[in-house]
Amino acid sequence: MKIFSFIPIFALTVFISMLSLESCKNEKPAVLTVDSTKITPPAQATQSGSESKLTDKAKKGQLIYYNASLGKVKVACATCHSDGTSKTQDNLIRQGHSLAGVTGRSATWNGMYKGADLKKYAFGASFCATVFQYRADIKTIDKTFSADDIDALNEYLTAINSAPGAMTSNLKIQWVGKPTFSDAAPDPKVVTPSVKAIMKLPGDPASGEKVFNQSCGTCHTIKDKKIGPPMVKAAKDMNNVAQTVRFGSTAMAFYAKDILSDQQIADAIAYIQSAMGK
Numbered sequence: 704m705k706i707f708s709f710i711p712i713f714a715l716t717v718f719i720s721m722l723s724l725e726s727c728k729n730e731k732p733a734v735l736t737v738d739s740t741k742i743t744p745p746a747q748a749t750q751s752g753s754e755s756k757l758t759d760k761a762k763k764g765q766l767i768y769y770n771a772s773l774g775k776v777k778v779a780c781a782t783c784h785s786d787g788t789s790k791t792q793d794n795l796i797r798q799g800h801s802l803a804g805v806t807g808r809s810a811t812w813n814g815m816y817k818g819a820d821l822k823k824y825a826f827g828a829s830f831c832a833t834v835f836q837y838r839a840d841i842k843t844i845d846k847t848f849s850a851d852d853i854d855a856l857n858e859y860l861t862a863i864n865s866a867p868g869a870m871t872s873n874l875k876i877q878w879v880g881k882p883t884f885s886d887a888a889p890d891p892k893v894v895t896p897s898v899k900a901i902m903k904l905p906g907d908p909a910s911g912e913k914v915f916n917q918s919c920g921t922c923h924t925i926k927d928k929k930i931g932p933p934m935v936k937a938a939k940d941m942n943n944v945a946q947t948v949r950f951g952s953t954a955m956a957f958y959a960k961d962i963l964s965d966q967q968i969a970d971a972i973a974y975i976q977s978a979m980g981k
């Protein structure tokens with residue numbers, strides 16, 4: 704009986720996820736406890752050496768961390784942040800920095816979270832879940848996660864505090880200008896020179912293919928829709944591609960200067976241009 708009552712919910716979930724991103728931009732639900740019993744951990748998760756040391760609460764936090772279905776945009780924390788463990792040791796270039804050591808930082812998100820807010824918002828994870836995963840509306844950020852889920856995330860972040868590559872001192876996020884976390888356009892006085900600096904560099908498509916596969920490829924392909932739109936649709940104007948990479952575009956996170964250099968972006972653009980023509 705239980706199984707049958709599950710089917711309509713499943714069908715509804717599939718239907719909702721089929722709706723285009725554009726059409727659901729403005730109707731984000733008020734939130735929701737994560738049901739971690741419904742999340743399948745990544746295949747490697749159970750093999751990691753540190754796994755046995757995790758408390759039940761930290762394990763729940765880990766499941767949230769690897770859950771790509773928290774919000775309307777199907778990316779997990781692990782899509783954008785390494786956790787220092789073997790599970791995220793791959794050759795991907797992630798938009799966010801490693802979260803190993805984050806509980807040792809006294810301010811995060813360039814000072815937006817400090818003091819009691821650090822634990823209250825899981826060191827800024829609530830903000831990411833709101834703006835990048837579309838889990839809630841920015842006005843209801845306090846409801847992005849239940850108190851229990853915040854505790855679980857905090858406990859997982861504490862558990863990875865000394866994982867390889869841990870960084871406990873405060874991160875100065877090297878964004879070129881405050882990114883767009885909403886539909887509002889970023890300041891053209893900041894955007895124009897930074898786009899020009901990228902576009903004046905001659906790009907190398909061969910290096911760009913590597914950059915594309917290690918970073919954009921998680922969410923985009925050239926011709927098909929993945930998590931983000933296909934490049935043939937998204938990349939009508941290469942200036943806009945440069946801008947999107949540096950400043951983000953609603954659900955797409957920005958790439959800070961220490962994550963992708965101007966040259967790497969110019970190379971990726973050269974590759975996209977050549978691949979679109981094929």
Ligand code: HEC
Pocket residue numbers: 767768778779780781782783784798799800801802805808810811812813825826827828829831832835836856873874876954955956957959
């Ligand atoms: C689409 C990519 C993306 C997703 C998904 C994402 N983040 Fe982030 N996150 C970022 C970026 C970019 C920053 C800016 C700072 C940086 O570069 O690490 C950031 C910052 C943070 C910070 C503050 C780091 C600091 O010291 O300033 C924390 C903590 C964090 N994210 C946790 C999470 C957690 C936990 C999740 C899952 C619930 C998550 N993030 C999902 C991209 C993402």
Ligand code: HEC
Pocket residue numbers: 724725776778782783915918919920921922923930931932937938943944947948952953954955956971
């Ligand atoms: C973690 C997932 C993710 C990664 C990685 C990512 N994107 Fe995106 N991208 C998205 C999403 C989601 C959108 C749609 C955002 C929106 O609704 O505006 C998008 C939109 C875009 C757009 C269209 C922006 C517009 O004006 O409509 C461009 C161009 C783009 N991405 C280029 C890139 C390039 C180039 C890279 C690699 C350097 C990259 N993206 C990496 C998720 C991602």
